[in-house]
Amino acid sequence: MKKTLLSGSTVTGDLTIGNYIGAINNWKKLQDDYNCFYMVADLHGLTVYQDPKAFKERSLSFFAQYIALGLDPDKNTIFLQSHIHEHAELTWILSCLTPMGYLNRMTQFKDKSAKNEKNINAGLYTYPVLMASDILLYQVDLVPVGEDQKQHLELCRDIVSFFQNRYGETFKLPEPYIAKMGARIMSLQDPTKKMSKSDDNPNSFISIIDPPKTIIKKVKSAVTDSGTEVKYDEEKAGISNLLTMYSVLSGKTISEIENDYVGKMYGHLKIDLADLVVETLKPVQEKYADLMKNKDHLHQLMKQGSEKARVVASKTLDTVYDKVGLYPEHF
Ligand code: AQP
Secondary structure, X not given: OOOEEEEEEEOOOOOEHHHHHHHHHHHHXXXXXXXXXXXXXXXXXXXXXXXXXXXXXXXXXXXXXXXXXXXXXXXXEEEEHHHOOHHHHHHHHHHOOOOHHHHHOOHHHHHHHHHOXXXXXXXXXXHHHHHHHHXXXXXXXXXXXXXXXXXXXXXXXXXXXXXXXXXXXXXXXXXXXXXXOOOOOEOOOOOOOEOOOOOOOHHHOOEOOOOHHHHHHHHHOOOOXXXXXXXXXXXXXXXXXXXXXXXXXXXXXHHHHHHHOOOOOHHHHHHHHHHHHHXXXXXXXXXXXXXXXXXXXXXXXXXXXXXXXXXXXXXXXXXXXXHHOOOOOOO
């Protein structure tokens, strides 16, 4: 029996090369060995203000990008979170079991509310409970987590025991899945910060669907220090970030790349990296364009994903409703 795994990306901004290198490229490698659920996390996206029309288009675009980036809709369950109403329903049940004190400790809430001073909403605060529902509905064994999600997974594990203590064993206890090499890609404009798809400055990230000209312009204008030697150095975050990206995309080690650039300048690496990103994304962008031309086919694939997801999610929610004592509608 394959182990079950779930991951997803929040629908904010456009997927970036950081999402690809740090997450989706690894998800692709897991699709043969695990029973994978990959979700377009649109409900999570509502924790920040979204223009409704653009948000709808973006959710479809994320779904198409997952497939264009290599996630196979026949091997995996790829779906939109909001299509499975059980996520929102389980969130309510779990919210009634989650002490406020636990949510108060979440550092991401503090960081995100500092960034969103004008929109500190309750959804931002209870976001980890929705994340717990995402995981627990599918009786997931493993969750790929970066540093910033570890605390949320811990909370999810606490919620499993709160539920179990009150109602008996119901959910599988999820474990973190630590990817072998999920490089963290930094902002092109401030390499001390993670590249983030919702960054206000579009020059700080490369989006998967950026046209080649834009990619070249963004890489060329990446912030580096005043040196010239192409060498990985933690003190030189800008050039090190470009080297990391080059290494992951080319499959060469950092020291091989350093050797190739002896006697050359930062500018040479930038030109080659820009070409490499454009070449890497070319087949992805072609596939994406094809998929977006045939919306009926995309909708069909979406339906296929949500039907598979719903079978598992509804079974879990039925058990939960029964255990907490909600009166059944059907006898
Ligand atoms: N820069 C990055 N480097 C490596 N991995 C990254 N991921 C995101 N950015 C990088 C990984 O992508 C997965 C999906 O993450 P997400 O989109 O749901 O949320 P996030 O981590 O909060 O990414 P963003 O781009 O920073 O989102 P916003 O702008 O909405 O806050 C995760 O596995 C993540 O680690």
